[in-house]
Amino acid sequence: MITEQTEGYNLRLYVAGQTPKSIAAIANLKKLCERHLPGRYSIDIVDLMQNPSLAQRDQIVAIPTLIRKLPEPIKRIIGDLSNTERVLVGLDLDEAQM
Amino acid sequence: MHGTEATQSAAGKTAGGIPKAPSGIDGLDELTAGGLPAGRPTLICGAAGCGKTLFAVTFLHNGATRFNERGVFMTFEERPADLVKNVSSLQYDLGRLIADKKLVIDHVRIERTEIHETGEYDLEGLFIRLGYAIDSIGAKRVVLDTIEALFSGLTNQAILRAELRRLFEWLKDKGVTAIITGERGEGQLTRHGLEEYVSDCVILLDNRVHDQITTRRLRVVKYRGSAHGTNEYPFLIDEQGISVMPITAAGLAHGVSEERISSGIADLDEMLQGKGFYRGSSILVSGMAGSGKTSVIAQFADAVCRRGERCIYFALEESPSQIIRNMRSVGVDLQQWVDKKLLRFMANRPTLFGLETHLAAMHREIESFKPAAVAVDPLSSLLSTGAGGDVYAMILRLIDLLKSKGITAMFTSLTHGSIEQGMTDVQVSSLMDAWMLLYNKESNGEHNRQLYLLKSRGMAHSNQVREFVMTDQGIRLRDVYVGPEGVMTGSARLAQEAKAREQTSLRQQEVERRAREFVRRRRQIEAQVEELQAQLAEEQKELDQLAGEAAAREQHGAEDRVRMARSRKVAEGSRKVAEGGAGEYGNASASLPSSRQTRKRSQ
Numbered sequence: 001m002i003t004e005q006t007e008g009y010n011l012r013l014y015v016a017g018q019t020p021k022s023i024a025a026i027a028n029l030k031k032l033c034e035r036h037l038p039g040r041y042s043i044d045i046v047d048l049m050q051n052p053s054l055a056q057r058d059q060i061v062a063i064p065t066l067i068r069k070l071p072e073p074i075k076r077i078i079g080d081l082s083n084t085e086r087v088l089v090g091l092d093l094d095e096a097q098m
Numbered sequence: 099m100h101g102t103e104a105t106q107s108a109a110g111k112t113a114g115g116i117p118k119a120p121s122g123i124d125g126l127d128e129l130t131a132g133g134l135p136a137g138r139p140t141l142i143c144g145a146a147g148c149g150k151t152l153f154a155v156t157f158l159h160n161g162a163t164r165f166n167e168r169g170v171f172m173t174f175e176e177r178p179a180d181l182v183k184n185v186s187s188l189q190y191d192l193g194r195l196i197a198d199k200k201l202v203i204d205h206v207r208i209e210r211t212e213i214h215e216t217g218e219y220d221l222e223g224l225f226i227r228l229g230y231a232i233d234s235i236g237a238k239r240v241v242l243d244t245i246e247a248l249f250s251g252l253t254n255q256a257i258l259r260a261e262l263r264r265l266f267e268w269l270k271d272k273g274v275t276a277i278i279t280g281e282r283g284e285g286q287l288t289r290h291g292l293e294e295y296v297s298d299c300v301i302l303l304d305n306r307v308h309d310q311i312t313t314r315r316l317r318v319v320k321y322r323g324s325a326h327g328t329n330e331y332p333f334l335i336d337e338q339g340i341s342v343m344p345i346t347a348a349g350l351a352h353g354v355s356e357e358r359i360s361s362g363i364a365d366l367d368e369m370l371q372g373k374g375f376y377r378g379s380s381i382l383v384s385g386m387a388g389s390g391k392t393s394v395i396a397q398f399a400d401a402v403c404r405r406g407e408r409c410i411y412f413a414l415e416e417s418p419s420q421i422i423r424n425m426r427s428v429g430v431d432l433q434q435w436v437d438k439k440l441l442r443f444m445a446n447r448p449t450l451f452g453l454e455t456h457l458a459a460m461h462r463e464i465e466s467f468k469p470a471a472v473a474v475d476p477l478s479s480l481l482s483t484g485a486g487g488d489v490y491a492m493i494l495r496l497i498d499l500l501k502s503k504g505i506t507a508m509f510t511s512l513t514h515g516s517i518e519q520g521m522t523d524v525q526v527s528s529l530m531d532a533w534m535l536l537y538n539k540e541s542n543g544e545h546n547r548q549l550y551l552l553k554s555r556g557m558a559h560s561n562q563v564r565e566f567v568m569t570d571q572g573i574r575l576r577d578v579y580v581g582p583e584g585v586m587t588g589s590a591r592l593a594q595e596a597k598a599r600e601q602t603s604l605r606q607q608e609v610e611r612r613a614r615e616f617v618r619r620r621r622q623i624e625a626q627v628e629e630l631q632a633q634l635a636e637e638q639k640e641l642d643q644l645a646g647e648a649a650a651r652e653q654h655g656a657e658d659r660v661r662m663a664r665s666r667k668v669a670e671g672s673r674k675v676a677e678g679g680a681g682e683y684g685n686a687s688a689s690l691p692s693s694r695q696t697r698k699r700s701q
Binding site: 014016019021024028039048049050052053055056059060061062063064065074075076078079080081082086087089090 | 204206207208213214215216217218219220221222223224226227229230231248251252527
């Protein structure tokens, strides 16, 4: 689990075991954050295989799901995050902030 | 399929061999020979508002409360709080089931606008959620309502379809009996073709409006590995839950009774060999307005209750209190039977719901009250709520139902104009075992009621047209006079009766006169006989007198000869002459006894 406390982005990634998609998503997320949000992010990785009750609580349907908890409002992004363009749009990260 | 075995304990066994999970919905389990396929998904599809969710909830509720099978309800549309509230009107206390860990409701909320798709994904999250919910209470039943919401929340159709296929396989592996609901689509059963994935059992719900009357219908489109009814069956949703009318019995194999029961009208029973109708038969009473149909049927209901049996009176035009009041005037007190819970009135406006719904409601009422007889007054108003062949089919179903339960039924039917014009009567009459016609006949400036037993299967019944009179002691049937102008009723009958009485007394007088004449004539003849006999006796007397004189004369003659002989001192020679004379006399005296004998014989 990677936790880098900043005032910036609080992200949580839901995966289900060590599937290729999960591994890819984790790698893609880290790469993206390092590039676009250096020092301004924190990442939680939740494995639903370990905590299945969280799926209902956090309204998870698709895997992998990335939730931007902060800043408000909450954003949901699903998929292995391979489409960087769409991830940035989903996280409200425009070029100006980069 | 290890899971299938696990569900088998609660599931009913069927002829087809595949295990079934009873839905507990009246009628549906009969229709599907036991319920839904246990351990397999079933698709319930239909347009909005046709009762899919209610069906699904009922399935889970009955599972938890009656079959000891816990359930998971995964809702994609309604919020759990709304769902609980919506079904509380059906007396389903989902809150309690949740508290007792017999039910889990999981609301899956998907908002397309909130979701960004950024590459490959799957629905493992959904699987985990569902799996967790199932395992947390050991559920055997699962409902996904309506999983199609995923299609509007997620854009990648290819992934979605692959995942749905995987989901249904996964449900089967889990061994849970699942209901998947789906919205009706154009040209196919569901908008997104869910029927492709759920192939074990598909049930279609329908909510059709015809002549401003809504009727819910259900059809089992497919049921793999099991026999099932293929028709459309009406179903009801009301405060008592869902009930499907399983309708037409497969054949005409219902048992029949030899028992005869009174029609409630003694004079009518008399026309039916003095015994009344067969128990379990269906009787149609048709007639014009004001011909006394309700009186006949009320008296029938009264007779049923008098025997201590139960009866349901389906009142479709009048209110029960009005019927009770009116029938008091013909000496029928129905209120006492209502009080004794032998008679139940069920009053509904015909237009309140469709024909099927009416019949479904009747069906449920019959199931719960278990009457020995029912009265439907009038059937014809029900006919107006349906059209053509529908009506016939539905009445057939009702009669089938009643017959299969051995319930005697009497229906009234309002006809307009002549009996022959009542086409619906004619159609329906072939289903009936007995058909009575009541009509008003106008003659001599008055209307009089007449009753005619047109048919009564299986018995020699009277062919007489009878005059139908309502008295304060009930209905009486009078003999009618048939004259050259036809049947006489009312005052014409009374006049005829008077005339007949008069004729009778005339005949009586004639007989008396003849009798008197006969007596006189007899006396006359007897007098003649006496006279003749007197005459005969007279003649006899004369004859006897004659014979006496002759004998006397001979004796005198003989004495004279002796005297003469003495005086003449006759010689030897002269004796011969005397002997000759004596011989002559001897002959005459010898003939006398024989003539006496003859007389004796003749006497």
